Amino acid sequence: MAHIDYYFTPVSPYVYLAGMRLEAVAREAGATVTYKPVDAAQLFARTGGLPLAQRHDSRKAYRLQELRRQSIKLGLPINLQPMFWPVNPAPASYAIIAAQMAGGGDIGALAHGLTRACWAEQRDISDDEVIGAVMQAAGFDPAIAQKGMLAAAETYAVNLEEAVGRGVFGVPFYVVGTECFWGQDHIDDLAAHLAGRL
16 A cells, blocks of 8 residues: 655645645555645745745746635635734644544545635634634544643654655645655645656
8 A cells, every 4th residue: 555644734725725636546546645844934945945035036926926816716716915824833733733643523624624714714813712613623632732732742753854855945845755845736646656648
């Protein structure tokens, strides 16, 4: 059975635009998925990327055009300047990690629900109440986030080290063995690989 390691952050608009296509691809291929939230700012710093504020104006302008176009193409509404962004990704990331450890809900729905809350619903995903509501909607006990916080924080740090070691340099990033796929626009390539066509 194929396995996908999924490196992402819930504060990325591109992770939001990935929607739940990863989950559909995994179901179709009979593959399992491990969700691995990472600190994208640290990942960029350690792999040669620049945070948005330090990018050239032409790159910033293109990013906004691309987000708008992809949003229309994918049918996912987006606020290009969310009310609560940038925001600390750690609380939402810890909640995803703790929920995955606990099991019992839909981890894909949780991950997407948090990105949607940020990019489409003008909600603060560093807020415990927002996180709890999204967890509950995905079938998880919101108390899991607090109970599993210490272990989740440790895993969050491990995820970053692992990501750097495996050649991950952006988000969303999908790894199957040694094959790497970067960006929501490469999910079709991931599917083709899992089907043996790439």
